[in-house]
Amino acid sequence: MTARPANAHQARLLRLLRDGGPNSRAELGDRVDLSRSKLAVEIDRLLETGLVVADGLAASRGGRRSHNVRLNSELRFLGVDIGATSVDVAVTNPELEILGHLNQPMDVREGPVAVFDQMLAMVAKLRDSGVAEGFDGAGIGVPGPVRFPEGVPVAPPIMPGWDGFPVREALSQELGCPVMVDNDVNLMAMGEMQAGVARSVGDFFCVKIGTGIGCGVVVGGEVHRGTTGSAGDIGHIQVEAEGRPCPCGNRGCLEAYFGGSALARDAEAAARDGLSAELSARLETAGRLTAEDVSTAAAAGDGTSLDLIRDGGARVGQVIAGLVSFFNPGLVVIGGGVTGLGHTLLASIRTQVYRQSLPLATGNLPIVLGELGPAAGVTGAARLISDHLFSPA
Secondary structure, three states: OOOOOOOHHHHHHHHHHHHHOOEEHHHHHHHOOOOHHHHHHHHHHHHHHOOEEEEEEOOOOOOOOOEEEEEOOOOOEEEEEEOOOEEEEEEEOOOOOEEEEEEEEOOHHHOHHHHHHHHHHHHHHHHHOOOOOOOOEEEEEEOOOEEOOOOEEOOOOOOOOOOOOOHHHHHHHHHOOOEEEEEHHHHHHHHHHHHOOOOOOOOEEEEEEOOOEEEEEEEOOEEOOOOOOOOOOHHHOEOOOOOOEOOOOOEOEHHHHOOHHHHHHHHHHHHHOOOOHHHHHHHHHHOOOOHHHHHHHHHOOOHHHHHHHHHHHHHHHHHHHHHHHHHOOOEEEEEOHHHHHHHHHHHHHHHHHHHHOOHHHHOOOOEEEOOOOOHHHHHHHHHHHHHHHOOOO
16 A cells, blocks of 8 residues: 555554554544544545554444544564574564564675575565565664664674665665654564564663674654764773774673673683683584573573673673663663573673662663563664655555
């Protein structure tokens, strides 16, 4: 469908139906600042577009029964979450419930053409499964800074070959629908806000710890992207003056000390130095180590692995503490692949934040793991494109 709401009132009604499901005209009238006659006009216009359909009579509230309306159940949104080492593709209904979800390993360093070929093959597989014939819109997340209005990655440190690539334009042509592109951690934040742990929170951080580290900043229920789209790039805040070199070209960045890549590198160094029999055995068997190996070794009681996780969590907590004192959020969500490290990591982050930040900022501040796991990014991607389509053209 190419229809868009004609005004802000229609956009508000569409989002209410998306987030709350089918509803009666009377209940919608309770939630929007419109007279009964004006509300009827706007709903009738939405019915004419096909975005909204009638859904029978509502339960009686006394007197004449109202009619239910709902979003057209044939609407389909595509959510794509491209990470550094994997890609998730999902199809949702208009209420952003996931109807089909695929995940495959993938190396973003292979470049946009190879990644898109793999992603489009996954999309075709979902189509063949019957969950969607086509898409009304698609949201795409990539693991690097994005110039948001154009949907173009800008100098992404871990994405060689992607700088300036017209992701939005290219995929819109391939998919035959409107496309919106954003940084992957912004989409994770939107996903947790839509259906996860941040559903009732207006101001929060969502920190993604994967191969690298990023932060989605939500202010008043809206993602804050900054002037050029680079807000939340906390992985390149310096934590050690003249410290380790970082892929971004600077030294001492947080990502140089923690994240999936840094943790695997430090684990391999510890294994080669004979500091952990558990890690040494895993390295000898596999030839390399991953963050998952560190998690498994830590769960088995390996002291070196536990120390690596605690040290990394303290580094992350050091940066988050500064952000908390500056921004005073109502919630901090920790997500991403490295959250498999679990409560050891979370405890280390919490300890550092509560120790460093002002008591007024942390007195009622939950720091929690995300609820949605790998579904957060694709849910947020569907939310992104639906926000766009459910806005006046």
